[in-house]
Amino acid sequence: MGASEKTAAGVSTLPLLPQDILVEILSKLHAKSLVRFRCLSKFFYALTVDHAFGVMHRSLSLTLPSRAGILISISSSRSSPAYYTINFSEQNPRRPGMLQANRLAYLDAEPFLKGSLRSSFDGLICLSTPNGDVVVCNVSTGQRISLPRIQFHSPHPPSTRALLEFDSQSKRYKILMSTWMFDQVLEFKYWILTVGADKSWREINFSSSHPFSPLDSYPYPSYCDNSVYIEGIIYFYNWLAKDDYTRFHIVAFEFGSESYSLIPFPAEVSSSSSQYDPSNYVLGSFGLLQVDGGRLAIVLVHKRGGQFYMDVSTWEKSKECWEKITMIIPLEKSRAIQQSVRYTTNHVGEIVLLCKNSERFSILVYNLKSEVWRQFDVGGVEFPFVCHTDVRMYRTRDNVLSLE
Structure with a gap:
């Protein structure tokens, strides 16, 4: 035979x-x-x-390190985006302590990827362009779908931002579209589309007294990392209040009821982010993460004197307040921190820091329970990068679900 x-x-x-x-x-x-x-x-x-x-x-993917990892997006004004995945179970056999970054070559030539990747969930990525084009792509399988385009009736082009998450009630993925446009006055509108079910966007109306926008345009993107989804709610920073850190807040949008509430921003983080102090400065950004089994947290790396620290502020729902803990980043680990830091979590809920300098990426991993740090170098990423490089990092996992 x-x-x-x-x-x-x-x-x-x-x-x-x-x-x-x-x-x-x-x-x-x-x-x-x-x-x-x-x-x-x-x-x-x-x-x-x-x-x-x-x-x-997908549930099994959470328990298997080989099926979960992180996605890195690297882009600049002079080049098309480059996408890499890193799996924590794939260490380089010739270089102990080095993780291999795998280029997603099938994404390189796609024209839609010139849009902005600002939302990732469950192994799916959502890309949107300022004029309203939206594409959802499955990182594992390469499947992608283009969503219907909203027809905006405005003499000036709108600015849009799309956020992808999962609605636990309908058991489907939904996309929240936030748009702002200028037609004599600045106007904000919000739209919802259920992937695989809706053929067009549905506009939703909210009170005009508290408009929100997850748009993070220059010069503010360095202050924000990705949104985070926890138990049916997506949390993101409201950049309409970015000029006044005393009013800065987090939007908690519930996809099931299609409603939202506001969470005040920690005063300590606001003051440290908005004021320059040569003896205590923030490195790059503050991340919005899910830690410790489901709590919302803001993570911030800063340097005081010659020592690096990481602050983790967690939102306590029952007390309606933030609780902060600060840990020292060991000296041998802090040498990896030079230019900027990005944040996410891995498949077991550890905090992951992506540190970039002019020659390489490094990853620091911190376990909140054991209070143990680990460090990895990252191989396989092409250097050097051109100036004004924007680096994003997202948690990802295997996902076989069809988007249709």
């Missing part, structure tokens, strides 16, 4: 296995492999596009 005959025979006997065993086997495969399985038969196609199977596959 030839190789092709053996393969065909093996495939034909798989559906004869008990379904629960077959589902368990397939759930342990990477999303990219499962997409290839869809072409084998109607049976495999139906199974791998089943929503319940996709949810189980």
Whole structure:
């Protein structure tokens, strides 16, 4: 029997296995492999596009380090964006302590990627251009869909920002579009689209007394990292209040009810971010993360004298207040911190710092419970970069769900 005959025979006997065993086997495969399985038969196609199977596959991804990692976006005014993924289970065998960055080559030539990546969730990325074009892409499988375009009736081009998250009530992904346009007066509008269900955007109306915008245009992007999703709510900074840090707040938008509330910004973080003090300065940005099993946190790295520190302020819902802890970054670890810092968390909830200098990236990982730091160098990223480079970092994981 030839190789092709053996393969065909093996495939034909798989559906004869008990379904629960077959589902368990397939759930342990990477999303990219499962997409290839869809072409084998109607049976495999139906199974791998089943929503319940996709949810189980994503849940399992949280427990398997090989199926979770981080996504890095690198862009500048002079070059197209470059995208890399890093997996914490893939250390370079020849260089202990080095993680290998893998270039997402299939994204390089896509024209839509010249838009802005400012939202990532569940292994999906959402890119939007200022004129309202929105594309959602599955990092694992390469699938992408273009969403309907909103027709804006304004003599001046609008500015838009799209945020992608999951609605736990409808069990679907939704996108919140925030737009502002100038037609004699500055006007803010908000739209919702359910991916795979809505054929057009739905405008939602909020009180004009508290408009919000997640837009983070120059010169403010260095002060903000990505939004964060926790239990059906997406949290992001309201940049309409950026000029007055005493009024600066966080927007908590609930996708199920399509409503929002406001959380005050920690006064200590506001003052340290807005005032220049040569003896105590902030390095780059403050990150918005989910830590310690589901709490909202603001993370900030700063330097006082010759010592680096990391502040973690967590929002206590029951007390409606922020609680802050400060930890010292060990001297041997702090040498990796030079130009800028970006923040995210990994699959076990540890805080991940991406540190960039002129020659390389380094990653610092901090465990809040054990209070242990780890450090990795990052290999595989092309250097040097041109000036004005914008670096973003997001948590990602395997996702087999179809976007249709």
